[in-house]
Amino acid sequence: MKSIWSKSVKLEKREELADDLRVQNVVIGAGIAGILIAYLLQEKGQEVIVLEAREVASGQTKNTTAKITSQHGLIYHDMINTCGIERAKGYARANETAIQLYREIITKEGIDCQFEQLPSFLYSTKEVETKRLKQEAHAARMLGIKATYKEGEEITELPFEVAGAVRFDDQAQFHPLMFICELAKKLTIYEHTKVIEVDDYMVITDRHVIVADNIIFATHYPFPILPGYYFLRQHQSRSYALALEGEGVPKRLKGMYFSIDKDGLSFRHTKGELIIGGSTHRTGKYGAKKITEHGIDKTGFSHLEQKVKNCYKKADIIAKWAAQDCMPHDKIPFIGKFSMRMEHWYVATGFQKWGMTSAMVSAMIISDCITGKENSYAKVFSPQRFLLKAGIKDFMLDVGESVWGLTKGVFAPKEKCCGHMGCALVWNEDEDTWDCPCHGSRYTAEGEIVDGPAQEDKIR
Ligand SMILES: Cc1cc2nc3c(=O)[nH]c(=O)nc-3n(C[C@H](O)[C@H](O)[C@H](O)COP(=O)(O)OP(=O)(O)OC[C@H]3O[C@@H](n4cnc5c(N)ncnc54)[C@H](O)[C@@H]3O)c2cc1C
Known part of the structure; x- marks a missing residue:
């Protein structure tokens, strides 16, 4: 089940690591996080290599929906209340800066990756939710985001009626693999080079040992059980996506859409197709099968397909895929020092299905930290934080x-x-x-x- 991205782009193959090495920085994992961290480190004059167990972007990144946005669900109103206005401001600004940095890198490197600036909408079909949407628009504006509340009648391109929505301006979407393909060409990456163990300054692969000043875990979910205790600090959640075309299916939308409703749908277009996402559930939690008017209703693809067919009766499903992401308890990614005990280990995880901007924020923070530059967002995302209330x-x-x-x-x-x-x-x-x-x-x-x-x- 290949995503629309994997179907349309083939990345260049890379050699396996063939020798022991001594380098300044090792990034483990070549997903969007590993690639961006390595790129910014290199741009700041650092020597860096990337080790990838499989192939570049072969993890969750190949199955994303690739919206580049600071609109991460209904978060800002709650974040102000549970984490305080300063942390919420830092979170919003870091993600808005990440969008801007994508624009700059794409322009500077001349990357053709279907990058498109669009507004992002957070919507609900339920009248009762409009109060929370209005609160969210207000909270986002307080944090410096260009946010407005839209009445349901103003949202006309979805295949059902909407009760209300929050619009964020100047957001974006792209083709993630076209972007990574170009950036990866600038980096030293070893594929099929799996890290088995990391011991202090030593990175041990299935065949070789690398000694590095700094080691960055960009493996999606950090694999060491200790230190860090990440297995106690997040779980994984799975979502599904379908690409559609055919009669009645819009080829272009004026925005990207994400629902706050239980079992709601997300929408974006690509070059000619419509992507719809949904059917979210905790990984490994497949509820009892239910008999519905459409037959047996399972979580995952069949459930999403039924919902999509209700919206676009004559649609052809041309691709379907699924992915999962790490969901931290306080709803803020873990970006920075891996643990107090390991000063030279760094981590980027807990992106809660918003990994495009979170990966860029990781690259900004980790590259600054390694090059000795103060980063004003580092405290917000610090893995050493403890936000009990959230x-x-x-x-x-x-x-x-x-x-x-x-x-x-x-x-x-x-x-x-x-x-x-x-x-x-x-x-x-x-x-x-x-x-x-x-x-x-x-x-x-x-x-x-x-x-x-x-x-x-x-x-x-
Ligand atoms: C359905 C879905 C839709 C999404 N849509 C969006 C969206 O629209 N916008 C958005 O911002 N985010 C979105 N996300 C989130 C985003 O896709 C992820 O957060 C992001 O792709 C994670 O990137 P990563 O680099 O952390 O992980 P990965 O892409 O999984 O990369 C980790 C890499 O590490 C490698 N690795 C693991 N262990 C080792 C080892 N021991 N040695 C060497 N290499 C190793 C893996 O092989 C892998 O290639 C979505 C998520 C889901 C589930």
């Missing part, structure tokens, strides 16, 4: 999920268990994989690793 509910839910998964893994010997921490796995019928509800690792039916944090092809 994260306690999700923390308790995640602990409960992990305790349940681990207990099942230990006391039910027939269960398939994850190689990461031993939690019981769940069969995902839509994608034919074994998925972990605790931390989100996924395996093929044969036990080959698909998504981390687990690193080995090992189901117990």
Whole structure:
């Protein structure tokens, strides 16, 4: 199930690492985060190599929907209340700066990647939600974002009625692989070079050892269990996307759309196709099958397809794909020092399905930190923060999920268990994989690793 991006761009192959090395900086992982971090480090005069276990952009990045926006759902009103106005301002400005930096890099490098400036809309179909949308527009304006509230009648291009929406101006969308393809050409990247262990200044791959001054984990979910305790600080959530064309399907939209409703849909166009996303759920949590008027309704693709067919009856689905992302409890990514104990380790994770701007923010913060430049956003995203008020509910839910998964893994010997921490796995019928509800690792039916944090092809 290839995304519309993977179907249209083939990235240049890179050699495996063939020797031991001594370098200034090693970035582990060549997704959007790893590529941007390496690029900005190199631009600031640093020597940097990227190690990738598979191929460039072969992780979640190839399956994104690639909206470049500071509109990350309904966040700003809550963030002001739970984290304070200064942190919320920092979050908003960092993400707005990230959009601007995309524009600058694309212009400077002359990258043709279908980059398009568009407004972004956060909408609801429910009248009862308009109050929260108005609050969000007000909160975003307080933080310096060009935000306005729009009445439902003003949103006319979606295939259903909308109750209200928040519009952010000067946002963007692009083709992520066309962008990465060009940027990657400037970098030293080793593909099929999997990092097995990191020990202080040593990065140990399946064949070689690299000694580096700084080590950056851009592996989507950081794989070391200790230090950092990232397995206790976030879970993974999966969403699905379809690309459509055909009679009645708009080829262009005037904006990008994201719903705040439970089971709502997101929309954007590409060059001629419409992408619709939705069916979000915690990885490994596949609710009981329900019989609906459309037949058996499962989470994932079939559910989304049913919804989409209700909107565009004659649509042809030309591509479908899924991806997942890390969801931190306090809804702020972890960007910066990996842990207090490891001064020279850095991390970029917890992008909560907004990895395009979050990856750029990671590149800004980490490259400044390494080159000794103060970064005014570093404190906002610091992995060493502790925001109890913002994260306690999700923390308790995640602990409960992990305790349940681990207990099942230990006391039910027939269960398939994850190689990461031993939690019981769940069969995902839509994608034919074994998925972990605790931390989100996924395996093929044969036990080959698909998504981390687990690193080995090992189901117990
Ligand atoms: C359905 C969906 C839609 C989305 N749409 C949007 C959107 O519209 N806008 C937006 O901003 N964000 C969006 N996101 C989020 C965004 O796609 C992700 O946050 C982003 O792609 C994550 O990038 P990454 O570089 O952190 O991870 P990845 O792309 O997964 O890259 C990590 C890389 O690390 C490598 N790796 C792992 N372990 C090792 C190891 N031991 N050694 C070497 N390499 C290793 C992997 O192979 C992989 O290539 C969406 C997410 C989902 C789920």
